[in-house]
Amino acid sequence: MARVRKKVTIRDVAEEAGVSLQTVSRVVNGGPNVRPQLRDKVQSAIDRLGYVPSLAAQRMSGSRSYIILAINDRERTLADWRERMGTDWVDQMLLGGILTCSKHGYRMMVELVDTHSDHVERELGAALSALQPDGVILTPPHSENQLITDLLAVRGIPFARIGSDAPGAGIRLTMGDEGAAHLATTRLAELGHRRIAMIAGPAQYSLSGWRIKGWRRALAEAGLPHEGLLEVGDFGYESGARAARALLTRNPDCTAIIASSDQMALAALEVARERGLEVPRDLSLISFDNTPIVRFTQPPLTAIDQPIAETVARAVEQLIARSPDADDSAVIEVAAALVERASTAPAPVKTPEHG
């Protein structure tokens, strides 16, 4: 019949240690100007009582809420979840966010917001009012939504924009999209491929443009053409299938495809299978994202690893450590890596003997 133990408050600690509330508060928050001897005494009282300050009360009186809010696209997230496509964005955001937050005594909350809705302002506004987060992390395509960034700026809430280098307020972080696309394309060119296609993401994502740019630049450097080798999808499976079909129909000589998402790469893989093309013998394939899925496809896909977790972790750190007069002019870039698996191989020999 254990009694419901009363909550331990700062007052209890103060009494236990025989000091004022203020002193306990200072010790808890690592404030300066407390004699070591007193500090130890208070700390031991805290330990003895198992005191942990209430987040809500801290938020009420202090200037911080110790909450970082991560915003993701609701529509896309839900679709991916429902269809079990394994977005990985939310997973990776949590991986990077939760751990980094808790390291600094913060908490991370995830909010799903619909970009396409006219209610963005109301939805996000409500979340901000209710939670009063100390910082907000925006992922594409929200990172470039003026409505959202304005709202945050007006409210004076620090925010980080992942996947955006557009000028404006907020900490900007990118994952080296152009460089990654360049790397992937160059790798394919080195393998002897001459017709390297790209299935890009939608135009409203800046990163789609960066990837196209990196691909084009690599092609140009290798003296290869890009005409007719670009298709645009919406990151989803169906759009990837459509794009792959269009690409292979239009370019029978295409031997390599870079897809701007794992789902579209998966679709391309399936389309290749449909057409009797064997990956990687007849067609090489590189995808972006490197979600868990691509390790277990047949063949496992070579992929650009988007360091989402690390980027979010960096964003959290920036937001927490942020000084009011911080300078956000520099764009933080977290490098992506190319993970080579079995979907890439040297280009097939042109007009082989048995042709």
Added chain:
Amino acid sequence: MARVRKKVTIRDVAEEAGVSLQTVSRVVNGGPNVRPQLRDKVQSAIDRLGYVPSLAAQRMSGSRSYIILAINDRERTLADWRERMGTDWVDQMLLGGILTCSKHGYRMMVELVDTHSDHVERELGAALSALQPDGVILTPPHSENQLITDLLAVRGIPFARIGSDAPGAGIRLTMGDEGAAHLATTRLAELGHRRIAMIAGPAQYSLSGWRIKGWRRALAEAGLPHEGLLEVGDFGYESGARAARALLTRNPDCTAIIASSDQMALAALEVARERGLEVPRDLSLISFDNTPIVRFTQPPLTAIDQPIAETVARAVEQLIARSPDADDSAVIEVAAALVERASTAPAPVKTPEHG
């Protein structure tokens, strides 16, 4: 130069509407006994000002915090995240949790707690003190951790135990593990398989036992043996590979395996490939979890769909709607389904002509 707009508080609304704070509070919380006319007046003031109550302040004064805390195993979660194995638990918890919470004006937070640690009490206790959640959702293996359930009971925090039917405090929810294993086994027996093996999960998870039970029962009903056909893994890939090797070495005549996790099934698939066994021609495979991965393996795996999102949603609803004198004697069961894909087929014909 947009000024930082001052926060809209309940006081502003009260002034705007010309009523007391209390009346606004009643309207906001849908309290009874407010004249419709006044209610409308207040509501319009709320809309006009865009007022949203502060969660922290609500927590401070009221009895509720509007926070539901979902607890997941840290070690396993991190390992899965880092290795990009696609746990899906956290994803699915969020899917079910976030949506259901927000439907009721609640928020969901995810906490990763280490079961194996001696610090469970400290870690979880700190989270509870800081957040003061209105409810906690426990997932395996935490659902059966006495230290944790005791802690919650002592603090008087309602909690739900997913994947546990052990008697004791808390709302209990299961996902029909025994029935699902029975269903999968029966299905394989119907396909003509006579040697149906199982790679079970670790014993400290009750659901491992349930699945074994369902498998045994189905075998008994079909008049099939179970001796030597059981191996135990830890849900991870490596353990699955070990188990599959042991199983196939010991039982060359085994033609079907049920794996208690997608990762172990993936491993079994790989081991079959190593041994020159073709799935499903030579070996049928059914996995538990139905994470995104299994749709894209070659062949796609037949799997038991564990309705995690729905179960968590149910748990959230129970916790929110919970009355103090609630009766938790009934175990809520959310049914799992068998999703048939291409990893199951009729048993190979015994001693075929070309043998």
Added chain:
DNA sequence: ACAAGTCTTGAGAACGCTCTCAAGATGCGC
């Protein structure tokens, strides 16, 4: 029309913490 309810509204305390500011203790220069 009057007593005894019920409905509606509001006033003020309380929640647990940090902020500001003031007072006492301690150190320094001469």
Added chain:
DNA sequence: GCGCATCTTGAGAGCGTTCTCAAGACTTGT
């Protein structure tokens, strides 16, 4: 050893809400 600056501690207000409780308005039965 005195005045001044600095370090250390504490007192009290305030954050935005809901709680309790009381007062006034409105019903109803007779």
